[in-house]
Amino acid sequence: MTETPALMVEAVGVRKHFAGVEVLKGVDLKVGRGEVACLIGPSGSGKSTFLRCINHLEKHDAGELLVDGQLVGYELRNGKLYERNDKQICAERARIGMVFQRFNLFQHLTVLENITIGQVRVLRVREDAARARARELLERVGLAGRDGYYPAQLSGGQQQRVAIARALAMDPKLMLFDEPTSALDPELVGEVLDVMRDLARSGMTMIVVTHEMGFAREVANTVYFLDAGVIEEWGDPREVLTHPTSPRLQNFLSKVL
Amino acid sequence: MSTDGDGSVKVVPVRHVGRWVGVAVALVVVAMIVHTLLSRLPTGQKACQGAGATRVCHAVTEWRFSWDIVFRYFTTSEILHGLLITLELTVIAMAVGIVLGMVLAVMRLSPNRVLSGSAWTYTWFFRGTPVLVQLLVWYNIAILYPRVSLGIPFAPVSFLTLHTSTTFTALEAACIALGLNEAAYMSEIARAGLLSVDEGQVEAATSIGMVRRQTLRYVIMPQAMRVIIPPTGNEVISMLKTSSLASVISVIELLGAATNIYSANYEIMPLLLTASLWYLVVTTVLSIGQFYLERYFARGALRTPPPTPLQRMGRDVAGILAKFPSRRVVSGVVER
Numbered sequence: 378m379t380e381t382p383a384l385m386v387e388a389v390g391v392r393k394h395f396a397g398v399e400v401l402k403g404v405d406l407k408v409g410r411g412e413v414a415c416l417i418g419p420s421g422s423g424k425s426t427f428l429r430c431i432n433h434l435e436k437h438d439a440g441e442l443l444v445d446g447q448l449v450g451y452e453l454r455n456g457k458l459y460e461r462n463d464k465q466i467c468a469e470r471a472r473i474g475m476v477f478q479r480f481n482l483f484q485h486l487t488v489l490e491n492i493t494i495g496q497v498r499v500l501r502v503r504e505d506a507a508r509a510r511a512r513e514l515l516e517r518v519g520l521a522g523r524d525g526y527y528p529a530q531l532s533g534g535q536q537q538r539v540a541i542a543r544a545l546a547m548d549p550k551l552m553l554f555d556e557p558t559s560a561l562d563p564e565l566v567g568e569v570l571d572v573m574r575d576l577a578r579s580g581m582t583m584i585v586v587t588h589e590m591g592f593a594r595e596v597a598n599t600v601y602f603l604d605a606g607v608i609e610e611w612g613d614p615r616e617v618l619t620h621p622t623s624p625r626l627q628n629f630l631s632k633v634l
Numbered sequence: 635m636s637t638d639g640d641g642s643v644k645v646v647p648v649r650h651v652g653r654w655v656g657v658a659v660a661l662v663v664v665a666m667i668v669h670t671l672l673s674r675l676p677t678g679q680k681a682c683q684g685a686g687a688t689r690v691c692h693a694v695t696e697w698r699f700s701w702d703i704v705f706r707y708f709t710t711s712e713i714l715h716g717l718l719i720t721l722e723l724t725v726i727a728m729a730v731g732i733v734l735g736m737v738l739a740v741m742r743l744s745p746n747r748v749l750s751g752s753a754w755t756y757t758w759f760f761r762g763t764p765v766l767v768q769l770l771v772w773y774n775i776a777i778l779y780p781r782v783s784l785g786i787p788f789a790p791v792s793f794l795t796l797h798t799s800t801t802f803t804a805l806e807a808a809c810i811a812l813g814l815n816e817a818a819y820m821s822e823i824a825r826a827g828l829l830s831v832d833e834g835q836v837e838a839a840t841s842i843g844m845v846r847r848q849t850l851r852y853v854i855m856p857q858a859m860r861v862i863i864p865p866t867g868n869e870v871i872s873m874l875k876t877s878s879l880a881s882v883i884s885v886i887e888l889l890g891a892a893t894n895i896y897s898a899n900y901e902i903m904p905l906l907l908t909a910s911l912w913y914l915v916v917t918t919v920l921s922i923g924q925f926y927l928e929r930y931f932a933r934g935a936l937r938t939p940p941p942t943p944l945q946r947m948g949r950d951v952a953g954i955l956a957k958f959p960s961r962r963v964v965s966g967v968v969e970r
Contacts, residue, residue: 432841463845471843481838485856485934495842498852527934540838547842 382446385410385551385582386431391440393426400426402606403440408584408599413577415593415614416586418603419629424586427603428553431584432473433466444473445550471499474544478556480536482528488515488539489524492546500547507546514542518572534565538572545576552576554585590634594618602626673698703904707895708911716891717912723808723877723887728870730813735820740850742825753821760818765811766879772811773804773883808880816873823865827858859931867924871917888912 386408393401400423408414416424429435430442433450442449450466451458461469483491492511496502502510515521518538528536537557544552554573558566570592577583577596587593593600593614600614602623610623621627674695682691696702707713741753760768771778776797785792831854839849881890892909896902925943941949 434837434840467840467843467845470841473841475838475841477834477838477841479834481832481834483835483838483853483857485860485931487934494852495844498848499843529934543838543842 415597474549727812731816734817738821739824772807827862
C-alpha cells in the first residue's frame with residue numbers, strides 16, 4: 378500500500394494543440410487534497426481545454442499530468458508509457474466529477490434518473506440504493522421533491538444544481554467546473570455558487586474555471602491566471618486579484634471587475 | 635366606442651373569406667366522391683313483377699364499384715392468407731432493415747475508414763439499384779451460386795455447404811431482398827438520428843465514466859429515437875405496399891391473392907379494391923401505433939406532451955361550444 382499523495386492534481390509542462398494551433402504551451406499547476414483552485418483568463422486562453430485534459434476528455438500531447446498520484450491516460454511500466462484502454466480510462470474518469478457550462482443533463486431522463494444512471498450503470502449500485510442517494514443529493518443542492526421533473530421543465534440554475542448532484546453521485550475525489558454559471562441569468566448565478574461554496578467547505582477538491590471573481594476571491598485557495606496557453610500569474614486570490622503584477626492580468630482584471 | 639349596458643365592448647372576429655371559399659370547394663369535391671362511390675349503373679336487364687295489366691317492370695341496377703363483390707371477397711381465406719403473408723413480409727423485412735440499418739449507421743459514424751467506407755458502399759449499392767431488380771436477383775440467386783459454402787476466401791476450406799435452389803423459397807428470397815434494401819434506407823435515417831443528439835450529451839455520459847457502448851445505449855439511442863421514429867413509421871407503411879412487388883416472384887401475398895382470384899373470375903376492379911381496402915386498414919392501424927410511439931419518445935423534449943386525438947377532439951368541441959356566447963372584453967381581459 379503506497380501512501381496517499383498530498384497532491385490531488387499535478388500538472389508539469391502540459392501541452393496540447395488542435396490542428397496546428399498550440400492551445401496549451403506548458404501549463405504547470407498543483408492542487409492539494411481538499412483545496413479549491415480557480416482558473417481565470419480571457420476566452421480562448423485554454424482554460425476549458427486544460428480542464429478537459431484532466432479527465433481525459435481531451436488527450437494532452439506532452440507534459441506530465443497526474444491525478445491522485447496516477448498518470449492520466451497512461452501507465453508507466455518498465456520505463457515505457459503505455460496508453461490505457463477505454464475501460465481503464467472510463468473507470469478513472471468516473472471518480473472525477475465534471476460540471477459543464479451548458480449543464481448537459483440527459484434530456485430524456487427525469488431529474489432522479491439523471492442522478493441514478495451513473496451509479497447503476499457504471500458503479501453497479503443497486504437501483505433502490507441509487508435512488509436513496511439521489512434523493513439525498515437533491516436535498517443537498519436544494520431541489521428535494523423535483524425527482525420526476527424533466528430537465529426542460531427546470532430553470533437554468535436548477536438544471537446546473539442537478540448536474541452537480543449527478544456528478545456528486547459518482548462519489549468523486551475531484552470536481553471540475555467548466556464555467557458553471559456562464560450560461561445562467563444573473564439572478565440564478567447565486568444559487569449555483571451557494572451549492573459550490575458548501576461543497577468547498579465540505580472538503581471537496583475542486584478546480585473551477587470561472588469569471589466570478591468574487592467567488593474566486595472568497596472560496597479559492599489558489600487562483601491561476603491563464604493567458605494564451607500559459608499560466609501568467611498564480612497565487613493567493615486576495616494577493617493576485619488585488620495586486621496583480623503582470624500587465625496582462627492587470628488589463629484582464631480591469632475589464633472584468 | 636359603443637359599449638353594452640355592462641360596459642363591455644363587443645369583439646368582431648376577422649372574417650376569413652378565402653377560407654370559406656376553400657371550404658365550399660372542398661365540400662363539393664367530397665360530395666362528388668361520395669356520390670360516385672355510391673352510384674349505381676343499369677345492367678341493361680329488367681325485373682318485372684305481376685302479370686297482364688298489373689305487370690310492373692323496372693331497370694336492374696348494380697353498384698358502380700361492385701361493393702357487394704368487394705365485401706364478399708374481403709374475408710375469404712385466400713385474401714386473408716395473402717394478408718398474413720404481406721404482414722409477415724413487412725415485419726421480417728423491417729426487422730432486418732432496422733437492425734442492419736442501425737449497425738450500418740454506427741459503422742458509418744466510426745472513425746475507422748474501413749468500417750465507414752463499407753457502410754457507405756453498402757448504402758450506395760442497395761439504394762442505387764431498383765428493389766424490383768434486387769427481388770429478381772435474390773429469387774434467381776441459384777443461377778449465380780448453385781451452392782453456398784462457408785469458408786475462408788481464396789482458401790480451399792469450407793465448413794458448410796448449402797444448395798440454394800433447395801434452401802431458398804420465394805418467400806425467403808423476398809424477405810432477404812426487401813430487408814437488405816430497407817437496411818440501406820434505414821441506415822441513413824438512423825445516422826440522421828444519431829447525429830441529431832447534442833455532443834454535450836456524449837461528453838456528460840463520458841464524464842460519469844460510461845464507455846462508448848453504454849453511452850450509445852443509454853444516452854444517444856433513446857434521444858435519437860425521437861428523430862428516427864417518424865421516418866421509420868413512414869418506411870413501415872411504405873414497406874407494407876412495396877411488399878406487393880413480391881407477387882412478381884410468385885409470392886402469393888395480398889395483391890398476389892387478389893390477382894389470382896380475378897384472373898379466374900375477371901372481377902378485376904372489385905378485387906383490386908378489396909386489396910386496397912386491406913392496405914388502408916393496416917396503414918391506419920400502423921399510423922395510430924406510430925402516434926403513440928412518437929409521444930413516448932418525445933418525453934423530456936417537450937414541456938407538455940402533445941394531446942392524443944381524443945383529447946384534441948375534446949378540446950375542439952369545447953372550443954366550438956365556447957364560441958357560442960359572444961366573447962366580450964372587460965377591461966382588457968377576454969371573457970368567455
